[in-house]
Amino acid sequence: MNTDELEQLLAQQPVALLHRLARGRVHRHFRAGKRRLIELLLQHSSQNRAGLESDLQTLIDGQQARSDAGSSRIRRAPAIVHKKASPRGAEPDSAETAVSLSTWLEGLGVPSPQPFVPDPWQSEALSALNETDVVISVPTGSGKTYVAVEAARRAMEDNRSVIYTSPLKALSNTKYTEFSRIFGPEKVGILTGDRQENGQAPLLIMTTEILRNLLYDAASGEIDVRLDTLGLVILDESQYLADPERGVVWEETIIFCPGQARLLLLSASIGNPQDIADWLTSIRSTVCRLVRHSKRTVPLRAGYLHPNGKLTPLFRTLGIPYGHPSQLHPEAKRLFLEYEEETLPAGRPRR
Amino acid sequence: MPPSIHPVDLITALRHKHLTPAIVFLTSRRACDEAMETFDHADLVLPPARQEAIAVALERVMTQHPSIAEHPLIPIVRRVGIAAHHAGHLPSWKIAIEELMRQGHLDAVFATTTLAAGVDFPARTVVITQSSIRKSRDFTDLTIGEVQQIAGRAGRRGKDHVGFAIVTPSPYIDLMVLTKGLTGQPEAIDSQFTISYPMVLNLLKAHPHEHIQGILAKSFAQFQLNQRAELLEQKLDALHAEMEPFGPRVCTDWITQWHTFDHARRHRHTRHQTHRSESPEISSKLPFLTPGRVVGLSRGRGIVLRQYRSKGQKNSMLTVLRPDNAVTECPVTSVKEVYDRTYDFAETPTYPWCSTETFDRLSHQLEELPPRLPVLPILVSTGIEPLPDAIVQSLGDFPCPTCSSRPACQKDFTTASRLRQEQQRHTKSIQALRTSLWHRFQERVEVLQKFGYLSPATQLTADGEWARLIRIDHSLLITELIRAEAFTGADPSLLAGVLASLAHDDDRPGAFPRISPGLSSLLGQVRKLAESLSPYEDPPLLRADVAALVERWVADPTLTWIGLCRLTTMAEGDIYRLLARTLEYLSQVQALKFTHPGLAESASHAITLIRRGVLEELP
Structure with a gap:
């Protein structure tokens, strides 16, 4: 067998066989591709050609013997090949x-219409709100608005007024439309930086900044009837507490919130709702209740x-x-x- | 292969799998608009019945918000059932799209992630095409909370069994960020409490100075600081326990004692440093061994050509001209006599250190010298006795070398001193955590006292009484402007223009060709004041183009909304927000009606002038 013949024979073999052949012959053979591997093998065996040839022969024979051994093995072969072909890092099965x-x-698809039944956490939050402040941290779209609406309804039935704040004017406007539809336009008012409607209504929607300003005015002695009868303050999107520019407004609002009013903090899922509940407990007269869950409704x-x-x-x-x-x-x-x-x-x- | 999926293909795929309605979150407003453009010629039209339904719904919304009637996207919305929804649009458009989406008429909405929080409508599917978000010029990876906020829009309660969040790659997407975001726990939130000037004024109006520390302690910021302080206190307790075996020994404060001793021991070698300085006899000669000096060496005489220091030599070296034109180098020590005779010559920087003529002249003069020359009387100053090294002296005072606990001290010192350092560090940081808010408050108080809003007794002055009503960003600048009477006699349009440039904090480019001279001089004044206030308050962007835009809107009541939009390159939605924010600032100025009636009058006038057209129609 001359060099060209040997090279041809090697080129015909699967690369796995070449790698087995290269063990102990080529350093870091697993790094090399097929062409390079053949090159290295020939280069290595220039002294001991016979050894390489005999090893190659045994390997080829062994492989043939295995493929001849049984048809069952052949049938399993594609599965093995498939596994090897699957991307690296994938677990075997x-x-x-x-x-x-x-x-x-x-x-x-669309579920059939079902009668609305409040989720357990919603009822829990509502009943807790009778006694104390509540922090709600649930995933987006779980029905926080339902809690807000029900809580507002109950407070208004007790002749206490409600303030609902949201971080964005656009959200305030959406909620204004929504609440007007639910409670009737005469019961809902809106106060934002550039819009004031029905400012004496029992349910007031405002941006958090406006509420902060009202609280400051009240603290400095200006009399505001709305704050005297205030029974409930709903702070929507309370995760804005962490907003670099505006977060401070939420803190001010919560610190200066009148003691007789309940606080309801609605927030998307956050990592440390317990901290916020603990904080409220530490500065308010009652023990704040935390309602959280991470399971999505849909x-x-x-x-x-x-x-x-x-x-x-x-x-x-x-x-x-x-x-x-x-x-x-x-x-x-x-x-x-x-x-x-x-x-x-x-x-x-x-x- | 395109770098990301073509919008038309995306919608086709979603429709095919019944995954509509969907919200597609794209990187930028431009991406949204470009995606909409691709539908211009696509044959994705809806069946006539649905087109009809959309048209009817649109009509209904349009009666409430006539301003959207000419919106360029309406034909596509009507034909394909797809819309774009981002901050560049007017709120009325966004409300209309949200309404259509809620009624189920639209198949997809292209939105930007920036507004994920403001998008208040769910869909069956959310398509995510990016893993980062533009936050003030830079792109940062989405946080887990943000990814969940985006994905949370998927799945309408009561309308879907399941919601779908679909990731589709675009260049520079990082799948890991998204998968982590989808599967992870949202981040904990941290307080961002800052103490602003109006806050200080309002607090001091309502509460005496000594109560304020208690009020600040009620903040979430202090709550979190306390949490950290408590953690540190626990560590401190642990350190105390660890310090137990290192208590008082022979001396009570053995750590300090050993530390000083060790320090002294280590630094003792400085005393034995070899001195390179010459003996007093030599150093007193040095000033006289200048070029041209005649000196007597051990053998013969010579004229000094230069004096220098050589690296290998302990002493200063001389280059000397000797008889027979010989130039030799010798150390200063070999100079036996210094004669009272010098020759002036010009030195040169290279061998032979003087010009050739001078050299000849000098060697001639050297030979001409009389055999006896007067010797220069050089007084040798007896050097001051070297001071006894204080540390080494006191080394004898240390008890350590002979102390019985010396081996123990030496062995424990490293651990003990590290522990003690940590203790001190923790104590310091606990102190800082407990009082930092109060210190920041005090800093603000000092500034306000400096400007005269607060009396030295921290009572509100007359200026402070009205200044506390300005509770917006850049409040110090605005109140200082009012005190400087910058707005006196300014008409409503100028006032609105300046407040707009203060209110606008967006750096998106916009252009406005002309600025009135009155406004530009006023803005110059504002800028100067803002710069002088910059140590106390970050200066605003003060963009002249937005100021001019608002001024124009207020000054020219015949200007239509379309006309205003044509004046600038800013997007409609941005102009709207600019005007809305200006209104907010104006309403704060309007609140000063008791102290500054003229100004408040002007502000309220500006407010009525701004509220027209689109701004009046919108909620």
Whole structure:
């Protein structure tokens, strides 16, 4: 066998076999591709050609023997190949356990209209509000507004006035329209920096800044009837407490909120609602009640849409695997890697 | 392959899988507008029945808000059932779109993430195309709370069994940020308490100075500071326990004692440093060994050509011209006599250190010298006795070298001193945490006293009484402007213009061609004052273009909204917000009607002038 023949024979072999052959012969052979590997093998064996040839022969024979051994093995072979082809990092049995697109899309549709039953946390918050201040931290879209409306209704039935604040003027306006529809326009007023309507109504909607100003005026001796009969202050979107520019307004409002009025803080999910409840407890006369839950009313599923229009689930599980960000669906993972490969400029390190 | 999915394909895919209605969050306003443009020629039209329904719903909204009738997006909304919704639009447009979305007429809305909090309508599906958000010029990764806020719009209660949050890649998306955001716990929020000038004035109006520390202690900021202080106190307690074995020994404060001793020991070597300085005899000669001096060496005489220091030599060196034109180098110590005779010559920086003629002249003169020369009487100053090294002297005073607990002290010193340092550090930071708010308050008080809003006894002065009513950003600048009577006699349009430039804190570019001379001189005055106040208050952007825009709107009652929008490159929604914020500032100035009736009059006049057209129609 001359060098050319040997090279041809090596080139015909699968690269896995070449790697086995290279063990002990080529340093860091796993780094090399097939062409380079053949080159290195030939280079190495220039002294001991016979040894390489005999080893190669045994390996080739062994492989043939295995493929001849039984047809059952052949049938399993594609499965193995498939596994190897799946993207790196995927757990061995990921293909089996990941949800399929059809299951993922199941349940899509409009539920039949059902009578509205308040969630347990909503009733809990409302009953707690009879005695004390309440902090609510629930995911977006869980029905915080229902609690606000019910609480306002109850307070107004007791002839106490209610102030509802939101951070944005746009939200105030939306709520004004909404509450006017629920309670009737004569019972609802709005005060924002540039709009004042029905300022003596029992339910006042305002931006938090306006409420802060009212409280300051009252503290400095100006008499405001609205604050004397105030029974409930609802602060919507209380997570604005952490806003770099405006967060201070929420703090001022809460500090100066009159003692006889209950506070209802509505907030999206935040990491430390207990801290806020503890804080309220420490500065107000009653022990503040925290109502929190992280379960969404309408369950959420995450998907991945490839630019070529292919849709797959994003995670291996049907719902969102909370606390396990790396449980990606193998298909989504493959497609995203492909996408990064194509779009990232060459040479940029992959994360 | 396109870097991100084409909007038309996106909508087709969503419709195909029945994932509409959807909110598609895009990076920028421009991305939203460009996405809308792609539908111009797409054949994605809705069935006629739905087009009809949208048209009817639009008609109904339009009766409430006539300003949207000419909106350029209306044909697409009507034909395709898709709309854009971002801060560049008028609120009326956004309300209309929200209304249509709530009624279920639209299939998709393109929105910006910046407004995720302000988007108050849910959909079945939310499409996320980015992992970062523009926050004051820079892009930062979305926080977990923000991702959940965005994804939370998916799934309408009572209308959907499940909601879908769909990620679609665009350049520079980081999938990890999004998956972490979807699966993670939202971040804890931190207090952002700041003490502003109006806050100080209002607090001091209502409460005596000594009560204020108690009020500040009620803030969430102090609550969180206390939490941190308590953590530190726990650590401090642990440190105390750790310090237990390092209590008093032979001396009570053995750590300090050992520290000083050790320090002295370590620094003793400075005393034994070899001195390079010459003996007094030599150093007293040095000033006389200047070029041209005749000196007597151990063998013969010579004329000094230069004096220098050489690296390898302990003493200063001389270059000497010797008889027979010999130039030699010798240390100063070899100079036996210094004669009272010098020759003047011009030195040169290179060998032979003087010009050739001079050299010849000098060697000639050297040979001509008489055999006896007067010797220069040089007084040797007896050097001052070196001071006894204080530290080394006191080393003898230390009890440590002979102390019985010396080995123990030496062994424990590193640990003990580290522990003690930590203790001191913690104590200091606890102190700072407990009192920092109060200190910041005091700083503000001092500034207000300096400007005369507060009396030295921290009572509100007459100026303070009205200044506390200005509770907006840049309040110090505004009250100082009022005190400087910058607005006296200014008509409503000028006042509105200046307040607009104070109120507008957005750096999105906008252009306005002409600025009236009155406004520009007033703005110059404001800018000068703002700069002089900059140590006490961050200066505002003071953009002249927005000031001119608002001035124009107030000054020219015949100007229509469309006309105003044509004057600038700013988006409609931005102009609206600018005017709305200006209204807010004006209403604060209007509150000064008892002390500054003329100014308040002018402000209220400006308010009525601003409220027309679109601003009147809108809520």
